[in-house]
Amino acid sequence: MRLTLPEGRARASLLMAAPWLFFLALILLWELVCRAFALPEYVLPAPSAIVEAFFKVEMSRWFTHLWATLKVALMGFAASILVAIPVAIAMMRSELLSRTLYPLLVVIQSTPVVAVAPLIIVLMGSDDPSRVLITCLLTFFPLVVSTATGINETPEELVELSRSLDAPLRRETWQIRIPYAIPHIFSGLRVAITLAIIGAVVAEFVAAEEGLGYFIQFSTSFFRIPQAFAGLFFLAVVSLLLFKSVQWSQQLFFPWSLPRKGSH
């Protein structure tokens, strides 16, 4: 079946509005279902109850929790960038290194962080550094892989051009390889930023006294289900905003690296 869309501006605004309208419809349906079947709050709280719960919590408390989570997520994200990109470059330069490190990275990636997190907390204490490490473990791999992929995406001809000039590897890397890797690095960053939030939340589930993950867990254990949902939505919005800011910074600083819309 094909939906026929109106032409021109109407079509554009419909396309813009469609996801919002759909979202709104979903919320309405949810509200109606909750009321019609008189579902108890601990089964599924109605959106109105969630909103109410959200405003019952003081704003300053929200911000304390938000900041705790954000701090860990952003620190983990930043540390991950600082380590992953140089590692990817080093792996590109040396086949030995890449063969040595790659299996280790795969092992790290395929070990569930949720299972490792308690061990890290036990070994390193329940402070920010261990939470940041947990976040890093989650974000590191996609960043290394996307950077390495991007670096290998460089056209062979340009690498040969550089070789035929006997350019030092350092200049070859900066002048050619890194720029070619930028679109890939950014797709890695988009994945990594959402994983960073997940990492921070997982760490809070294991041991924390503040943070949105902690808040959700704590609310659930006291059967304040609407409040837990409010925390969840807040977290989702924050996560979405972070994802968008990665996209915006790509648009701002590297507009050429975005896929072109339409053709000339």
Add this chain to the structure above:
Amino acid sequence: MTANKVTPLNPEPDQEIMAGKAGAMTSRPVLQVDGVNKIYGNGTVALKGADLTVKQGEFVSLLGPSGCGKSTLLRIMAGLGEVTTGTVKWWEQDYGVVGSKGRKLAFVFQNATLMPWARVRKNVRLPLDLEHAGKSPEAERKIDDALGMVGLQGFDNSFPRELSGGMQMRASIARAMVTEPNLLLMDEPFGALDEMTRNRLNDDVLRLWKDKGWTIVFVTHSVYEAVYLSGRVVVMAARPGRIVDDISIEEPYPRSPDFRVSTEFAGYCRQVSRALERASAMGEDRDEESQS
């Protein structure tokens, strides 16, 4: 081929070559490929016993069907990729001995391979950035020169996607020129362009070759292009990749589009086409041999 015999530098080699005289043979070799075999890791014999000497100021074409090792030979001439056996020398020096200092060569590829994020000027500057980084008035002058020579002045700030295919190729040639090479290696540079653009660029390359006193090795699979441009057409055959013929095109330079419609041109094209047919027939014989 007199690959090992190095003759002394002719006092005025360029003039003689421009005039297309047989005296070109006395000028100094820029590049000597001696008994080069190239076997790739997967066992493909890409080149077998390739001997080729390119002299100062020559315009040599490598012509042959795809897969006959033209690109392989050109890459070896550029010092990219190891030879399995044999030697390559630039300016009478063994690269293995003197290192890169003796090589003043540049490469033009089949695709313009411009960096999409960089403006034309930055693209043309790339080899300089790779060589010594930093901006100098000297470097800027070289870039201006190169852009001017290929007719791209005023396009400094355009992005590659804003240029036509032909203009992108010009930018690519400017990028090769900017290091002021002696030896220009071109691998099917105009293969992807329409015929009109290709003809125009052919004339431009000839003009630049004359003005700059370059030596050019030009890979193509077009008989017409090879004959129009070159003083020598080196014909190659596939399986295994090898040089089977070396035909002089005695037509004097400068050549104009009139040459394209002359009987001499047709004659040379016929001669080269026959050599090419013989070469591919040889390849087929070998196939039959190896099957039985």
